[in-house]
Amino acid sequence: MTPRSCPPGPAAPLPSDPDEALALLATALAHPARVRILRFLLAREECFAGAIVDHLPLAQSTVSRHLAVLREAGLVRGEVDGPHICYCADLEALERAGELLRGLEAAAIGAEVGP
Amino acid sequence: MTPRSCPPGPAAPLPSDPDEALALLATALAHPARVRILRFLLAREECFAGAIVDHLPLAQSTVSRHLAVLREAGLVRGEVDGPHICYCADLEALERAGELLRGLEAAAIGAEVGP
């Protein structure tokens, strides 16, 4: 029942196109409630879905939907733990988002030269 | 007419709440067309809106809408240059997105200890 981060399991398959992959991850991060869920899980205060519901001013069904979005993007995984489901944030997926972002910034490298 | 990156002008005001700020920037990045526009502008191949339209399989009005979304998020700025508008990607805004992302990852720091 101890909240733990995701074991480095098989990562969710992202589009091969970096722009589409970044857009996909950004879509999952494009709602404050989902970012809060991620932060909550990363801090590993708790991991059960019920605890997340208690932590947000949203209905249980709405939180469940946000969790599904995060899961589909590979940012979160859930393991059944008896009657509960322990969710964990996939730090690797977040790091991939960072890499894709840096890859985008890198498009500016080499464009520094002026006439 | 030379495409240039944004001078470090006044940054767009982001929400003070990091979660909302990250969600806002992520919303702007949450579409492949907008990421492609950013990459195109960062590479500084060209900067006129018309060039961006030619670079994407989208109608002019649609591209204009995407540019407005990027502008509202502070990721892009446009300077009137005669009859054209020269758009530039705000590298600082992208870097702020990276910082917010790292700040989120940092929520996991200190949660590494087990009982």
Place this chain on the structure above:
DNA sequence: ATCGTATATCGGCGATATGCGATAGGCCTT
């Protein structure tokens, strides 16, 4: 003043997102 180019905005359409309550399914306990 008029025309032409470049960009933004409007109106409409279908698709998707967000929210909720209600319901269904899983698993433990009794």
Place this chain on the structure above:
DNA sequence: AAGGCCTATCGCATATCGCCGATATACGAT
């Protein structure tokens, strides 16, 4: 077998997104 907790899914309403064609606006050139 029955009941209780936890989570997911369904159904619905509303709002926003993404796309386009059409129109409006701004500016330079004629």
